[in-house]
Amino acid sequence: MSRKLNFIPHIPNYKYIREQMKADLEYRLSNRLRKTSFGRPLYERINVQVIMTHECPYNCPFCIERKHPMKGNQNMFEQVLSLIHVLKEHPQARVTITGGEPSLYPRHVLHLSKVYRMWSDGVFLAINTAGYDNSIVGIGHINLSVNDYVHPDVEKFPGCTYQTVLTKDKMNLENIKHIMSSNPSAGGFSFRFLCDLSQDTYDVSIWNALQNDPEITVKTFRIGDFFVYCTFDWNGRHARVTLGDMCQQQKNDYHDGYSNIIIHPDGKIGLNWN
Ligand code: SF4
Numbered sequence: 435m436s437r438k439l440n441f442i443p444h445i446p447n448y449k450y451i452r453e454q455m456k457a458d459l460e461y462r463l464s465n466r467l468r469k470t471s472f473g474r475p476l477y478e479r480i481n482v483q484v485i486m487t488h489e490c491p492y493n494c495p496f497c498i499e500r501k502h503p504m505k506g507n508q509n510m511f512e513q514v515l516s517l518i519h520v521l522k523e524h525p526q527a528r529v530t531i532t533g534g535e536p537s538l539y540p541r542h543v544l545h546l547s548k549v550y551r552m553w554s555d556g557v558f559l560a561i562n563t564a565g566y567d568n569s570i571v572g573i574g575h576i577n578l579s580v581n582d583y584v585h586p587d588v589e590k591f592p593g594c595t596y597q598t599v600l601t602k603d604k605m606n607l608e609n610i611k612h613i614m615s616s617n618p619s620a621g622g623f624s625f626r627f628l629c630d631l632s633q634d635t636y637d638v639s640i641w642n643a644l645q646n647d648p649e650i651t652v653k654t655f656r657i658g659d660f661f662v663y664c665t666f667d668w669n670g671r672h673a674r675v676t677l678g679d680m681c682q683q684q685k686n687d688y689h690d691g692y693s694n695i696i697i698h699p700d701g702k703i704g705l706n707w708n
Pocket residue numbers: 490491492493494496497498499500533534535564579584
């Protein structure tokens with residue numbers, strides 16, 4: 435599925451999604467011919483994640499960084515040089531500063547944001563935070579992580595996206611609507627599937643439920659090379675459901691293509707989450 439839809443087709447099972455992921459990758463490898471010094475970017479507005487620190491004061495049991503920590507020592511100077519390098523080749527990149535917990539180092543977050551503004555077209559800058567320090571408000575769009583293990587005060591991050599990971603039993607519309615109606619100060623919502631590097635199948639019922647609920651207006655739906663997302667409106671609020679299938683991404687053969695860029699804590703530039 436190589437384009438965005440404004441509806442969700444009936445999803446019979448996860449095998450269907452996996453086939454669409456493979457088809458999307460094949461389409462992009464055949465059609466995306468522009469080259470950078472990294473290879474061939476498979477998306478126009480490529481996602482760049484700056485994993486600026488391994489450190490985090492919290493301890494979520496599902497944390498990918500805790501289970502598979504990034505290698506290399508934190509080197510803020512090298513991170514800046516790498517971000518400039520990437521933005522020179524991808525001025526339209528969508529950049530996310532993440533970790534660990536970026537707000538442990540608010541001055542460095544500010545510095546990275548200045549680099550982003552100087553070297554990019556300013557398409558989108560987000561900061562993933564569990565809300566340790568709200569002095570980062572205003573630097574970029576805040577994705578505020580909330581879950582059973584971190585409980586930031588949403589009101590201290592006005593306009594933020596309330597971002598949470600849902601286990602299989604909680605990825606349903608009843609729960610999603612409950613969260614959306616219980617957090618009036620959030621600007622939007624992001625519901626992510628709980629993922630593990632080895633998990634190769636997921637429940638598909640939420641996609642069909644979103645399409646079939648008369649109160650919900652589906653805005654966009656897309657299956658990419660290793661991800662699925664839907665954006666929708668409900669009751670005057672905007673939200674997104676995202677599945678990032680890391681197992682599929684590890685299996686994909688990207689040849690010289692890349693679908694996202696990672697800047698590691700030591701400044702190393704990685705492709706396709708490597
Ligand atoms: S807040 Fe984020 S980085 Fe910190 S332990 Fe939880 S999931 Fe990991």
